[in-house]
Amino acid sequence: MATKVTLKEIAQEVGLSPSAVSLVLNDRPCRISDENRRRIKEVAAQKRYVPNQIARSLVMQQSRTLGLIVPNIMSRFFSSFARNLEVRCRERGYALFIMNSDGKTENDADLVRLLINRGADGIFLVAAEEVSPDPLLMEQLEAGIVPVVMVDRSIENAPGDKVRFDSELGGYLATKHLLDEGHRRVACVVNTASHTGRDRLAGCRRAFAEAGAPFGEDLVFESDYYIADGCRAAERIVASDATAIFASSDNIALGVLKCLYAHGKRVPRDYSLVSYDNSAADALFEPALTAIEQDVEELADHALELLLARVEAKDGTPGPFEERVLPPRLVRNASVSRP
Structure with a gap:
């Protein structure tokens, strides 16, 4: 196994001090000629020098690492977001640790503490629980030891920057499309234990109110954001008189489809x-699903911009906390027809 090349070895070859070599390789200001700079970088490249990030962190007081906590990495939406965010972090010179809370708010608190102890410069948090977060998590957020950006889900009154999509608008657009196609008995499968689910349900109600049609409270079915939960909710839909379904996540939709197909029903x-x-757009499913799209690339761009504004603030005071609300859009495919 090859040994790592040290600054001292490079310094011996170029005839300069290790401190001079360190300044050049870290792009720090120093009085070193262009020729010596070129020579140092040439030797470092030849010897395949890899900087000691731990030592650099001690000097710079930055680890160049960020953390992302998601409730369910198996979710297509969160896995796609994690991938897009990791690429953007790497392009900016940061490593991203991705951690899974399994949808448990006490795990959020444990993972935040773990990332802080590991020296993360900042954290992206998709909260497992928006309505009743773990008290320890709230203490950590209020302590402000490292910057935290809440992504997709917002904990009310928690300090920190926030970026999310307008879930009420998304629920409205989905339901309005079904109403415009002539449906009046629309089953809404939502997670009312979360602010996002409640907002999407509020959007459903707004669409019915604008259409002057009665909203069927008996067609609201509770479901967590997992395929199995969507499948269980669909068992009740099959026994109802619904002609259309609004599934408030792709995982819920896939669970609904699984149940419908088991009953010989087709979409x-x-x-x-x-x-x-719209994260299941690439799934092998016919017909392609009409869906409310949340652009994960746009979400990743805003989340990273907000966090790096805190992490890289020169004077440590980048300004008041900011909340950004992004608009979703309806993507029409072939899963909707007239009743």
Whole structure:
């Protein structure tokens, strides 16, 4: 196994001090000629020198690492977001640690503490629980030891920057599309234990109110953001008189489809279906799902911009906390037809 090349070895070859070599390789200001700079970098490249990030962190007081906590990395939406965010972090010279809370708010608190102890410069947090977060998590956020940006889900009254999509608008657009196609008995499968789910349900109600049609409270079905939960909710839909379904996440939609197919039902022949996230667009499914799209690339751009504004602030005071609300959009495919 090859040994790592040290600054001292490079310094001996170029005939300069290790401190001079360190300044050049870290792009720090120093009075070293262009020729010596060129020579140092040439030798470092030849010897395949890899900087000691731990030592650099001690000097710079930055680890150049960030953390991302998500509730369910198996979710297409969160895995796609994590991938896009990791690429952007790497392009900016940061490593991203991706951690999974399994949808448990006490795990959020443990993972935040772990990332702080590991020296993360900042944290992206997709909270497992928006309505009743773990008290220890709230203490950590209020302590402000490292900057935290809440992504997709917002904990009310928690300090920190926030970026999310307008879930109420998304629920409205999905339901309005089904109403415009003539449906009046629309099953809404939502997670009312979360602010996002409640907002999407509020959007459903707004669409019915604007259409002057009665909203069927008996067609609101509770589901967490997992395929199995969506499948269980669909068992009740099959026993109802619904003609259309609004599934408030792609995982819920996939669970609904699994149940419908088990009952010999087909989309859009028997039920029209609008999903949410549009992260299952590449799934091998016919017909392609009409869905509310949340652009993960746009979300990653805003999240990283907000966090780096804190991490890289020169005077340590980048300004008041900011909340950004992004608009989702309806992507029409083939899963909706007239009743």
